[in-house]
Amino acid sequence: MTDGFEDAVRLLDPSGRLDEKAAEALDLKEDDLLELFRLMLMTRRADLESTALQRQGELAVYPPLIGQEAAQVGSAYALEPGDFAFPSYRELGAALVKGVDLVDYLHFYRGTWHGGTYDPLETRFGMVAVPIASQILHAVGYAYGSKLDGSRDVSMAYFGDGATSQGDFHEGCNFAAVFGAPVVFFCQNNQWAISVPVSKQTVAPIYRKAEAYGFPGIRVDGNDVLATYLVTRQAVQRARTEQVPTLIEAVTYRLGPHSTADDAGRYQPKEQVEQWRELDPLDRYRKFLTERGLLTEEVKKGFDEDANKLAAHIRSGIVGAPPPDPGDLFEWVFSEKTKRLEAQEKELLEEAGDQ
Numbered sequence: 001m002t003d004g005f006e007d008a009v010r011l012l013d014p015s016g017r018l019d020e021k022a023a024e025a026l027d028l029k030e031d032d033l034l035e036l037f038r039l040m041l042m043t044r045r046a047d048l049e050s051t052a053l054q055r056q057g058e059l060a061v062y063p064p065l066i067g068q069e070a071a072q073v074g075s076a077y078a079l080e081p082g083d084f085a086f087p088s089y090r091e092l093g094a095a096l097v098k099g100v101d102l103v104d105y106l107h108f109y110r111g112t113w114h115g116g117t118y119d120p121l122e123t124r125f126g127m128v129a130v131p132i133a134s135q136i137l138h139a140v141g142y143a144y145g146s147k148l149d150g151s152r153d154v155s156m157a158y159f160g161d162g163a164t165s166q167g168d169f170h171e172g173c174n175f176a177a178v179f180g181a182p183v184v185f186f187c188q189n190n191q192w193a194i195s196v197p198v199s200k201q202t203v204a205p206i207y208r209k210a211e212a213y214g215f216p217g218i219r220v221d222g223n224d225v226l227a228t229y230l231v232t233r234q235a236v237q238r239a240r241t242e243q244v245p246t247l248i249e250a251v252t253y254r255l256g257p258h259s260t261a262d263d264a265g266r267y268q269p270k271e272q273v274e275q276w277r278e279l280d281p282l283d284r285y286r287k288f289l290t291e292r293g294l295l296t297e298e299v300k301k302g303f304d305e306d307a308n309k310l311a312a313h314i315r316s317g318i319v320g321a322p323p324p325d326p327g328d329l330f331e332w333v334f335s336e337k338t339k340r341l342e343a344q345e346k347e348l349l350e351e352a353g354d355q
């Protein structure tokens with residue numbers, strides 16, 4: 001790892017060499033090893049396509065996740081279908097793994113509908129949450145509810161390094177520990193909260209905060225998809241069978257801007273970006289699979305085709321989407337519309353009709 005993160009669990013070094021001993025617990029079939037790569041490749045492609053769509057005026061804003069593919073894919077892959085992921089706003093990769101249609105996901109960023117047009121209950125993927133750390137409380141509440149229901153489902157809260165400064169994070173951790181909520185706290189420490197570096201966010205390492213709440217905290221190399229998958233699978237298992245939460249700090253890096261509205265060149269040191277570019281999660285895993293003889297030209301071709309298809313699906317689904325019905329704005333305010341609301345609706349619909 002880069003300086004200061006030597007205590008992170010790692011199975012693959014940056015040259016793609018596997019620590020065979022540490023990897024014994026992995027127990028992944030070749031199909032799974034390849035699927036992890038396919039999902040990372042699809043995530044990167046979808047992420048770049050989304051950034052391009054924003055630049056073309058088709059999305060209002062978009063927060064890229066480039067650089068964080070291994071952290072998201074590795075962690076979400078460790079979830080079972082019934083497990084519920086509660087994302088922030090940067091989890092397109094986790095959404096893909098959970099089977100969310102990315103057109104439905106991106107409708108949030110087109111401003112079509114609050115939280116996107118997918119069904120959170122069906123996909124087990126919560127609505128996009130912009131208020132920092134708010135989704136941690138949802139994840140803990142859902143986990144506690146699922147325990148009371150006698151369900152075996154686990155919740156996973158996704159959040160960033162900046163979110164650990166919010167009261168909601170600390171309240172969520174403490175509640176989960178005290179009431180034994182089956183939840184995994186998955187922090188992607190991408191080193192930045194917009195322009196605030198992690199050194200201004202916390203003095204103690206993030207994963208060590210778990211100790212104060214009384215549950216395990218683990219730091220993992222978030223650019224190593226295999227290590228991320230393994231530690232998350234173990235944490236999910238612990239939540240499911242022992243109702244013990246885990247805080248995972250996945251050390252990674254935001255290679256892109258905070259969002260398409262941000263110019264990261266004004267605060268991210270160039271050398272730092274270059275240093276992390278060398279640790280690109282896709283490059284590392286590609287080297288490993290190629291070395292093993294798994295990523296043949298034919299397999300690669302098939303994956304590229306899948307990525308092209310996904311990009312075309314996103315493009316046609318977003319660009320071709322009809323505008324939302326302006327009348328919808330008034331449907332969800334009160335169970336019965338007030339007179340004033342009715343007047344406003346009439347006025348807006350008349351104006352919209354004139355255009």
Ligand SMILES: Cc1ncc(C[n+]2csc(CCOP(=O)(O)OP(=O)(O)O)c2C)c(N)n1
Pocket residue numbers: 090130131132159160161162163164190192193194254258
């Ligand atoms: C409660 C709240 N405060 C402030 C903001 C403004 N804001 C949006 S993103 C962000 C930084 C979050 O950083 P981090 O948790 O590290 O997540 P990242 O963006 O790096 O994925 C802030 C402060 C917000 N959305 N919600």
Ligand SMILES: [Mg+2]
Pocket residue numbers: 160161162188189190191192193194
């Ligand atoms: Mg961050």
